Amino acid sequence: MSKNQLSDYFEEFNDDLETQSPRKRVTQKRESKKREQEAKLFIRAQEIAREFQFTYKAARFEEAWLLDSLTEIYEHQWISDVLRKVKGGKEASVYLCKAGTEMSAPFVAAKIYRPRSLRNLKNDAQYRVGRVDLDADGTALWKEADKNAIAKRTSYGEEVRHRSWIAYEFKTMERLFAAGADVPQPYAMEKNAIVMDYIGDESSAAPILNSVSLTAGEAQELLDRVIHNMDVMLANECIHGDLSAYNILYWNGAITLIDFPQIVLPGSNPAAWNIFLRDAVRVCDYFSAQGLRCDARRIAADLWTKHGYRIGKQVDPKFLDPENPEDRKAWEKR
Template sequence: MVTEAGAFDTELGIVKTGKEADLYLIERAVPGTTGTLLAAKRYRSTHHSDFHRSGSYEEGRVMRNTRDVRAVGRKSAHGRSVAAGHWAASEFAALSLAWRSGVPVPYPVQVSDTEVLMEFIGDGRAAAPRLAQSRLHGGELADAYRQVVEILTAFARAGFAHGDLSPYNLLEHHGRIVVIDLPQIVDVAANPQGMDFMYRDVINVSTWFARRGLDNDPESVFADLVAAMW
């Protein structure tokens, strides 16, 4: 239903703001039917947008329009607009890849200019909490940890790393862990720092679980991820 030509969208308000994008709640409906809630992530293209870490993530990617490449490098108004659109397209492509690879991500609906429309993860109009907000400790987190390792493994098998994985971009929805914020997804083979990004993802989540009292072995997990790629 969410992709039907006769559907129309109603904006219900903002869910959260971020450094580079804001997330809005959208209801999409066909006249005479119950609507479906979607999340619209809108990248900013104005002067306050901050794509400060994009360089290392972008290694191994190609932007074909040389004028756009120069504009992004100069950080002109046009360049920032191009960057916003580029990151929106990158996130939609990453969501699509992750979905096809069996990674639990919001279903990607469509991309338009600087906006990515995707499945809304939550109950009613309330977004699912981030894993970082969980009050669980020790063994109570064992299942969440297992799911996170499965997520890392699914990325590795597809030849990619999330690139910025942490408890702040993992949602917990009725016991299911869902990954969000994927524009910086890294092709491990094409990016010279690919393995470093993968290792950092492991360390980030491992450290959080350890602080919450769940013992784990990040070096063993990383070794398994490397093995899963071949």
């Protein structure tokens, strides 16, 4: 239905109203207003689909999901086209996009989280301990109703939890980028999507470090750089929480750390030391395979104590659940 046809339809409908009782007229007017709004929305959705047609040929469901996630990003001209999928994952997919007029780089990456119902949040409880949940703008949740909804795991609460997870990734990248860490510059967060620097070129995205073989000299240089980044993160009160050669990109001899939704706060999560040590062990697994002698415990302990943290008792992170009162009591006793 075109816009004109639609307004003709509503005029016709309103003419009918003149012949009815005043009360019925009010109700019908309200109804007609509602229908008019719905119709406008429907037309808008169709317009978006017409205006925003991207090069990437997505499957039907994926296309609807992309349109829904990227429309505002497109309207703000952070992107002007979706060129191809870089990588599809369980929780999120990353797309190579042509940058919009707002941007100076030719390309950007859009990381789009799957709709909540289709995702299996990495057992997020262990990471959330000591973190305040964030709202869609990345500010701390302040409404008790939202906090309760999360704790009770209502459907709305799960939605808020999902948004908080994405907001942590974006806010962490902003903070670390400003602090000079090797992370993609983040540009925008809307709904399910984060727009950031794309690492790679038009024909191929940067490989993950795990798939790269290094020369001995380069390996030492890059390990030092990873340790430097862990240091910058601690200085900014965060631990990656899922650091390994799978979440480090390699491009033109330089590294970029990615994938931050699960960051852990070193001062307020009782398993922080274990999680930090686990990151160091995984990093060393890769660099040892590249021929370096690499002592994960020493690297982790040096950084940890440098920032004034105490090496705590071993707490197995998988037993931590912030919503479990027994776990809460156990930590409070520590």
